[in-house]
Amino acid sequence: MTSVEEVVGKIVASKVERQWGHVCDDVITLKTPPRLEFGDIAIECFNLARIVKTNPADIAKTLASLLTEDTAIIAKAVAMGPYVNLTLNAQFLFSAVVGTTLKKKAITGPAVMLEYLSPNTNKPLHLGHVRNGVLGVAVTNLLQWSGARVTTSCLINDRGIHICKSMLAWKLFGNGATPASTGKKGDHFVGEYYVLFAQKAKDDPSLEAQAQEMLARWEKGDPEIVALWKKMKTWVVDGFEETCNTLGFTFDVIYEESDTYRLGKDIIRKGLARGVFQKSDSGAVVYPLPEEEFGLNKDGSQKRVTLLRHDGTSVYITQDIGTAIKRAKDHNLDKSIYVVGDEQTYHFRVLFHILRALGYAWATQSYHLAYGMVLLPDGKMKSREGTVVDADDLVAEVVGYARAWVDEKWGKAIAPNEAARRAHVIGVGAIKFYLLNANPKNTIRFNPAASISFDGVTGPYCQYAYARAKSVLRKADGRVDMSSADISLLGDVLEERILAQQLVALPSCVETAAVAHDPSIVADAAYHVARALNQFYTSCPILAVESRLAAARLQLLTTAAESLKELLHLLGIGVLEEM
């Protein structure tokens, strides 16, 4: 498949070569004109002007006259200052666009592991996890689209003092209650004991020590503690699975910290023997961080990371090193991506640096996909003030809005389970679109009510444009003779051209998003296609026009609808044929 941009690029390059004798790629840059009425594609002449030492405006004039020769491709070439604006031949533009789809590439790319979500098994998932998961899914889809072999993984944080706190609270105050006996979802049930622990510990400081003791007993393998740990972990994980199913988060591999926390010690000891690491005065194993990259401590001393404590026990980064190496070996990885909040940026910088220092080639391809915090309309989520937005509650709220919309529109015309299905697709799509529409690294403000709006840059707006297109296609089925389609009739109405322009830009747009690990580029494209579709819908009647034009318009509409669906699928968002 040769894209429109490639065809035009080749023509321009040949003209430039003939006139000025330069052929390198970055001499000419193709851009989208700032105004659609200027044309379909713009050429910027600054680089060429610099090389041939001529005024860019003169170059534009010369180039424009050269480009008027290929009328089968370029209908019009107009110099505007240092730019040449091209209007493509309608026949060429529309036949290139109609029928093309955003098919993913063959799997020939690198083996990538993408780790996301990584929950703690002491409380339910919250809004921050939702952003994490939604990003993880979308980036996985984008990488797969561009040909990577992606394995998704989830590291479940199922050990540590915070886990013991909820265990201790349940043991002391639970009276044997279970999720089943209380009718509560397992992760919420356990989360309540974690909160209860904090409350009780205020009055009884000895609880902290008891939790520490429990952790020690767990590490020794005390059967009673291990049994309790397993029981409560199952409750939480069952709850997580339900939430993940609702939101479409799936994993190829699950790692559990209770399995992996012992990893890494050997590697550190070997690194010490090889002289990569050092022993500190206290006997801990440390790695000195190079000043050029990490700076110095407050007192001017060199920064260093502890990798093993003086008693030989491991710290957080020890097991991260061990797990990274194990994963790379198990799956023969070329690249690792970690979707983790940006508060851990420093940690990952250090981790990747140490892996490189140990000589692992794949470590240079490690990437921390750091995302910003999610704020609420009235500020930051604070667990102490109870303003943390629970993932399940959020989904229920937004799906509830969607259900009200569906019920108002369809009433009893559709079955309740169908109404529920539609509300789910709309509500979950709304949340996902809202969270993906902003650049991942930015802190964002989440407004549930705004996310579900059918106006503006939202998921429901995009889904609606798709459903509307499908409705027209259903109505036209059997009434329009598709074999009579005459593509050359397209392009007289501006809205047809605008729609085609949006579709032309999609392949390079998705490619850019994949390379940048940034789904917001795709969300933006989906909105623009949806908008162009709505404008096309308004200005270009189909059933009322003669069949050669009607069929051509239907073909364009089909391509646009399929492209929109594919864009939304890349974001992990579903569509409805009727909504």
Add this chain to the structure above:
RNA sequence: GCGCCCGUAGCUCAGUGGAUAGAGCGUUUGGUUGCGGUCCAAAAGGUCGUAGGUUCGACUCCUGCCGGGCGCACCA
């Protein structure tokens, strides 16, 4: 103190050194009721945090400052 990220319209966000800095929401005015109400036209709203520098050209690159967030453990 040091490091990273951010600061663009009332709000939410775009803006690979290049054309008059753009969308959406909200506000105001008008048109449209169509294959399915999500469409269109227009108005208002910006010293792009601030002061310098580099450049033919800076929202974009560099430096200082101001404001916000997050980090900088023998925690995870």
